[in-house]
Amino acid sequence: MKKLILSAVIVLGGLTAATAQTEKETMAMNEQKQSAVEAKIENRLDAVHGAEAAVEAPVQDYKEVKASEVPQTIKDAVAKDFSGATISKASVNASGEYKIQLATADSKSVTVYANANGEWIKNDLKKQ
16 A cells, blocks of 8 residues: 555656646746747837838928018918918928918917918818
8 A cells, every 4th residue: 555655646746747847848938939029029119110210201491481472372371261360480491382380369379381372281270
């Protein structure tokens, strides 16, 4: 009977040791996989950030012009779309696009962008 119990203890001890060793190997493999996945994610994030930088519009140089030199079509668009707003500052780039700083009726300063035809390119202020 002692031999039977001793044999059972030895067999169970051996199985426990084998199982513990397998769990360590599994954990190590999972950590390696996780590291690889994290590296892939990092590479993809870097690629996305690089693509975003390439998509950004190039900085355009605007030359300041007098408000009186702004085309009448833009003045009419400002009067139509922004009641009570006046052109406080204007600039033009080589493409003929205008950067216009408006002084609104409630004493706020807003910058809008328009082409020479008076069409809005970028409008930071909701139409009033």
